[in-house]
Amino acid sequence: MVRYGIVAIGIVLLGACTATQKPLRALPKKSAAALKSDFVLFQKILEANHPSLYWYTPKDSMDLYFSQGINSISDSMNEVEFRNRVAWVVSRIRCGHTTVLPSKKFPATQYRFPSFPLYLKTWEDSLVVIGNLFQKDSIFKRGTIITGINGRSNQQILDSIFQFISSDGNAFNYKSQVLSGNFPVWYKNIFGLDSSYRVSYIDSTGKEAMAVLKNFRPVADTSKRAKPGTITVPFKKPTRREIRRAQLLAKRVMVIDTALSTAIIRLTTFSSGRLRTFFRQSFRKIKEQKIEHVVLDLRENGGGDVSTSILLTKYLSDHPFKVGDSVFAISRKFKYHKYIHPTLQYWLAMNFGSRKMEDGLVHYRRYERKLFEPKKKYHFDGQLTLLQGGYSFSATTMFVANLKGQKNTTVAGEESGGGYYGNSAMYLPTITLPNSKIRISLPMYRLVMDASRPKGRGIIPDLPIPPSVQAIRNGTDVKLFTIHELIRNGKL
Structure with missing residues (x-):
């Protein structure tokens, strides 16, 4: 219910923003020479500091991709066009922590509209409507199955857009989740705007049909002009305390079902x-109430502080564990520090917290050597279910990976977005290119969590629970419902 409340507030705010949106001027362009200069600098910085530039893609192939990216700049471009060129190359690295961001002054709010009107949930080759900006549309309701747009099949659409989204190795479920988060913006960025869209779908009789949609453009806000005789209810502004509480609940909340002796923690x-x-x-509360099952919902957890992830693992692990087999950087020098921010704090940390070893690499020895012991106080020893998905990333993947295979633990849901073998992260300064001002996140360390694990995919769940068209139509959480029923029937 907390989640639905936050979404409802977001929809109201979105409506308020779009209704007063100013018309967008054409995005300014930069010369080909300036953008090529940015591209060359971007390549040099990655070659100097990125620890996994050639981890999944050989150097000769990456050199070819860089060359193709530079050669594709034959004329002046706006920011979106140039950002796509950079993102296309970055995605070839197959590092989910190396992502391309807009410049700080990019007019994101104004750029949003006009737009393709449908929000779509994607998985495998499926596209299903989860929202429609045309609220009175009687055809494309929530749960409608889409089979193509403007002559492109679902697979063609997904393959095209996925080329611009970074992920760890071949953990493509992350790309599906990112695209599901804002399909209209991704569609506009990659395919541009059409005057109309021929959308193929499955109708109520189960047959394929086609309908034409126009771009969505927000209309002028007339809601403030109350009609004569209308009773208006004043809006009560939430207090700071209420806002802080809502922000905390959005990050973590626990609900206990005493009938099932189950605690559900959303983190x-x-x-x-x-x-x-x-x-x-x-x-402590779980211990006091003698709760038998804990369900930890990590589907929206993109990671964060490694030490906090370690702390939670201590409450749940039945064995000593460590962060990784190897944690290293290729350099602790910032040759291009002028374009990387911040650098001083990372330079200090890498010079005083890491050690250059005989292999020529800079190792974070503490995370390679230290064994972390499980907690004794308030340690949970009952049945544990870890619910993950495509957004489960970075420190979250590290947390789940340390518990996967434990006798009391079941990993449920979908493949994680973060790599099971390892990733590149720890420190994440940002590159800002001088001419275009676009930004690229730069991981400084490569983490191999366990060298014996298969390389290239996310964590595969013990209990797969894929998305469901029917669940989308009904607005139900099929994953939590499935886990609830298995616990209730004693089958988990």
């Missing part, structure tokens, strides 16, 4: 949210 981050206090209080 959306490992950074901020007073998590140390929350963990201690939650597991």
Whole structure:
């Protein structure tokens, strides 16, 4: 219910923003020479500092991709066009922590509209409507199955857009989740705007049909002009305390079902949210009430602080564990520090917290050597279910990976977005290119969590629970419902 409330507030705010949106001027362009200069600098920075530039893609192939990217700049471009060129190359690295971001002054709000009107949930080759900006549309309702847009099949659409989204190795479920989060913006960025869209879909009789949709353009806001005789209810502005509480609940919340002796913990981050206090209080309450099952919902958790992830693992692990087999950087020098921010704090940390070894690499020895012991106080020993998905990433993947295979633990849901073998992260400064001002996140360390694991995919769940068209239509959470029923019937 907390999640639905936050979504409802977001929809109201979105409506308020779009109704007063100013018309978008054409995006300014930069010369081909300036953009090529940015591209060359971007390549040099990655070659100097990225620890996994050639981890999944050989150097000769990456050199070819860089060359193709530079050669594709034959004329002046706006920011979106240039950003796509950079993102196309970055995605070839197959590092989910190396992502391309807009410039700080990019007019994102104004750029949003006009847009393709449908929000779509994607998985495998499926596209299903989860929202429609034309609220009175009687055809494309929630749960409608889409089979193509403007002559492109679902697979063609997904293959085209996925070329611009970074992921760890071949953990493509992350790309599906990212695209599901804002399909209209991704569609517009990659395919541009059409005057209309021929959308193929499955109708109520199960047959394929086609309908034409126009771009969605927000209309002028007339809601403030009340009609004569209309009774208006004044809006009560939430207090700071209410806002802070809502923000905390969006990051972590626990609900206990005493009938099932089950605690459901929803955790959306490992950074901020007073998590140390929350963990201690939650597991104390679980211990006091003798709860038998804990379901930890990590589907929206993109990671965060490694030490916080380690702390939660201590409450649940039945064995000593470590962060990784190897944690290293290729350099602790920032040759191009002028374009990388921040650098001083990372330079200090890497010079005083890491050690250059005989292999010529800079190793974070503490995370390679230290064994972390499980907690004794408030440790949970009952049945544990870890619910993950495409957004489960980085420190979250590390957390799940350390518990997968434990005798009391079931990993459920979909493949994680983060790599099971390892990833590149730890420190994440940002590159800002001088001419285009676009930004690229730059991981400094490569983490191999366990060299014996298969390389290239996310964590595969023990209990796969894929998305469901019927669940989308009904607005139900098929994953939590399935877990609830298995616990209720004693089958988990």
